[in-house]
Amino acid sequence: MKLSRIAAFSSSLLLGAVVALAGAGQAQADQSAAALDYVALGDSYSSGVGAGSYDGASGGCKRSNRAFPKLWAAAHAPSSFAFTACSGARTSDVTANQLTPLNSGTDLVSLTVGGNDAGFADVMTTCVLQSEANCLNRIDQAKGYVDSTLPGRLDSVYSAIRAKAPAAQVVVLGYPRFYKLNGSCTAGLSERERSAINGAADYLNAAVAKRAADHGYDFADVVPAFTGHEICSGAAWLHSVNWLNIGESYHPTASGQSGGYLPVFTSHA
Template sequence: MSQGTTRAASGTATRRLTAAALALPLAATGLLTATAGPAQAAPRSGAAITVSLGDSYISGEAGRWQGNSDTFTGSRSGTDRAWTGHGYDASQVYGATAQNGCDRSDSAEVLSAFGADRAVNLACSGATTANVFRAAHGGQSFKGEAPQADQLASLAAHRRVGTVVLSIGGNDLGFVHAITQCVLDYEASAGDCRDSQQAAIDAQIDTAMANVGTSIDEIRAVMSADGYAASAYRIVLQSYPSPIPRSSEDRYPQSGWSRTTKGGCPAGDDDLDWARDQMVPQVAQRLSEVAADRGVQFLDVQDLLQGHEVCSTSDQLAGSAQPPSAETSEWARFLTTGLTQGTKQESFHPNYYGQLALGQCLSLIADQPADQDFSCQSTPGQGTDGVYLTPAS
C-alpha cells in the first residue's frame, strides 16, 4: 500500500520543575458509571458506534493544549484552550471529567475521528488493566467510575457497537516511575536512568502483557453476553507514541538548563535515545504480539509524533511571533509541575494536535480490512493532513 493511497485529507516556561513533584498517569476515562445490564438477545439497531477503552493516551489527557508556550498568563500565546478571557476552566475541554481526573477531552481520538454522535469515550487517565476487567472478574472501579468492561456492557446493550479501540498497559509497566526517575536523575546530575528503568520494565512486562490479553478477553465476554457475534464488531489494540525525540533531534543541548527552563524535556541524551528507540518500540512489539495472539487488529502509533515531539528540531514553542499551529507546534505536552500551566498529569501526553492526529489514524484504519495491521505516521512540518498509514511490519 502506498503512502499516497492512505494519506488523509483533513486538515517554557521559565522554571517548570521541580521534577520531584512529577506524576504522569497514563490516562483513561469513562462516561458511564452504571454496571452491566442484563444480556440482550442481539445487538441494537442503528448506526454503529466506536468505543474507546483504556488509559490517558486514548482518554484525551492534555487535549487542553494547542502546542506549548513559555508564556504564563492569559491564553499562553493561544495554546491554552481552557482560557475563558478572564480565567481558566478546564471543563471547557474535559467536561465533567475535569473533576475526577479522567480527563476525557473533546479532542480525544475517538471523538475527533467520528464525532460525538458516532463515538463514546470510556477511557480514563491513570487506568490500569485492572480498571478494564469486569468487577465480577476482579476488575476495580477507578475515580468513581465502574470498571470499563462493565460500562461497555451497559452501552453495548442499548447501542450498536461496531468497533472497540483499546490503549492499555502503560500504567501496569510503571511508565510514571520510569519517566520521573529519568527527570530526577538528569536534574541531580546523577547519570543515566536507562539501565535501572529498563530492568524494571523487563521485570513487569510479561505480567502487563498477559493482563492486556485478559482485557481483550473481557471485552469479548461482555460483547458476547450482549448478543454480539464475533463478526459483528472489531477490536483494535493500539501502541503508544513517543512524546520525546532522539537526542540528535532535540533542539536544546544536553548541557546547561535550556531543556529544563525552556524546552520542558529534562532528560539526558542517552535516556532520550533509550526511551525513543528501545522502550517505546519494545512495548509496541509486545503489544503487537498480544494482538496477534488474541486475533485482534493492531494499530502501531509509536512513530506518529516523529518530528512533532516535545523539543524536536522540527517544531517550536508558540509565541507572539509564531501562533500555535499543527504545522509548527509540538504535538505533545511538555513537562509541567502543575504550578503555572495546567496539571502535571498532562505532561508528555499527545496534546490537542496530537489527538487530532491519532483521530486521523483511527479514521484511516476504519476504512481498512479488520484482518490487517497498520502503522500510523506523520510528516514533519505538516498538519494532520500529513498523517498516513503503512502496513505494519
C-alpha cells in the first residue's frame, strides 16, 4: 500500500515537472517573440497593394492592414514594429526613404524589392495593350536589366540594411508566378505570353535569391505557396487586370497575403 502511494506520488511529481518545463518553454518562446524588433521594408507586395483595408495615414504608399507584415506583427506581438514598405518602391527608394527605423537593436527585417526596378508595371502594360511580339520583346528587355543592372542595385540596398542593422535577420521574399498555364482563362494574353511572364518572374527571383545569399540573407520563395492560386487557376490569390483600380492589377489579394506571403515569411522569421 505504501509502495503504491510512493509510486503515485512520484508519478505526480514527474508529471508536474513535465508540465512546468513545458510551461516554461512556452513562456520563453513567447518572451523571445515579444522581444523582437521588426521592420518591414519594400514595395507594393510588402505594403499590401491589392489586399484592401489601407491605412489612410500611409497615403500613396497604400499600406494595408491585411499585408503580411501587419498580420505577422499582430500574431507575434513584437516589442516594436515599423512598417515603411511603400507602393511603387524601387531599391533606391528603400535606401533613401525606408531605413530610418533600422538600428543596432533591430532583430528582424522583411523585404520585397526589385520588381519595380526591372519594369514590372511597364512589362504588364505592354503585354496587355500591345502585340505578342512587343510583349515578348519587353520581357527580354526586363531580363537584360536583371542581368546587367539589378544585381548592383540590390547590393546597394542590402548593404545599406546591414550597415544600419548589423545583427538583424533579413528575410528577402520573392514574387509569385502570375499565371496557371492551360488554365481557366479563355481570353486575354496568349499562352506564350503567360509562359514568358512566368519565366520572367522565375528569372527575377533567381537574381534576387543570388544577391540575398551573397549578403547572408534568407531568401523566401513564395512560388510554391501560390501554386494552384495563380491567375487562370479558378482560385486566384492574385488580381488580374483591375480596370476599376488599375494599381491593384497583378498584386496579391488579401488571401494572397494571408495564405501565400504570411506562412512563407513565418517559416523563415
